[in-house]
Amino acid sequence: MQNTLETSKMRDRFDHLLKLMSSSRFLNKEGLGNEVPFFICPFKVEETHEMYRAIGQLITQLGQQTITILEINLYRLTLELLAKRGLLEKIIESEATFPKETLFEHFESVLATEKYLIPAIAEKMLTGEFQIMFITGIGEVFPYIRSHNILNNLQKVAKDKPTVFFFPGEYNANNLSGSTLKLFSKLDDKYYRAFNIYHCQI
Numbered sequence: 001m002q003n004t005l006e007t008s009k010m011r012d013r014f015d016h017l018l019k020l021m022s023s024s025r026f027l028n029k030e031g032l033g034n035e036v037p038f039f040i041c042p043f044k045v046e047e048t049h050e051m052y053r054a055i056g057q058l059i060t061q062l063g064q065q066t067i068t069i070l071e072i073n074l075y076r077l078t079l080e081l082l083a084k085r086g087l088l089e090k091i092i093e094s095e096a097t098f099p100k101e102t103l104f105e106h107f108e109s110v111l112a113t114e115k116y117l118i119p120a121i122a123e124k125m126l127t128g129e130f131q132i133m134f135i136t137g138i139g140e141v142f143p144y145i146r147s148h149n150i151l152n153n154l155q156k157v158a159k160d161k162p163t164v165f166f167f168p169g170e171y172n173a174n175n176l177s178g179s180t181l182k183l184f185s186k187l188d189d190k191y192y193r194a195f196n197i198y199h200c201q202i
Contacts, residue, residue: 005198006042014054017041019202021058022065026162026200027131036155037162038194040171045139045184048168055136055166062132070130072121074145075137078111081120085110113149122157132162139168139183147181151194164197171196 005016020026029037043051059069111117125133135154138147147167154163170182171194179194 006196010047010050010054013198014057016198016202017054017058018061020197020200021062021132021162021164022067023202025202027067029162031201032195035195036159036193038151038155038158039162039164039197039200040167040181040194041164041197042167042169042171045168048139051166051168052136055134059134067132068128068130069132069134070125070128071134071136072124073137074117074135074150075140077117077120077124077137078141078145081111081116111144113145114153117145117150118153118157121154125158130161132164133158135163135165138165142183147183155193165194 005013025031055071059071062069135150138150147165151165167181167183169184170180172180172182
């Protein structure tokens, strides 16, 4: 059954996120049972712009409490990676003429999660001190980058600080059948080592 907080007004969800993320319990990764400190923040696709405004407000208000955030936007990061390898302009020029299958295969090879994306995230984690990492832009990089691949590979390098994934869809946690990420509330991916942030106690 879906937690009522998940379906409440954005203002109520924002208040929960702000209070939770500013708590010592959250920052010190308490009560996780030795699991990786990964938290899914699901939202409806039609709330994307509203959620991005809330993310900006969270970063600002947490910063006012001297809590530093590292935001990794996967869409912007992929553009950086493509530009760095001299591929961005070529892809833009040829996109209209590429069959979708060819474009998909090309992106899969040049944006391989384990080989390119995770090292790029790890590099950004070294650029400065932060207390919480936000992962955004998940919907924008689908289908070239799948959320469960990010989660599975990122746990190798991001265990020390809480990481919050802002996920356009549903995250249904079930200890018996396994937890499911449902991107855009339609596409299922299995992943079980994250916590639904709306189920976390303040």
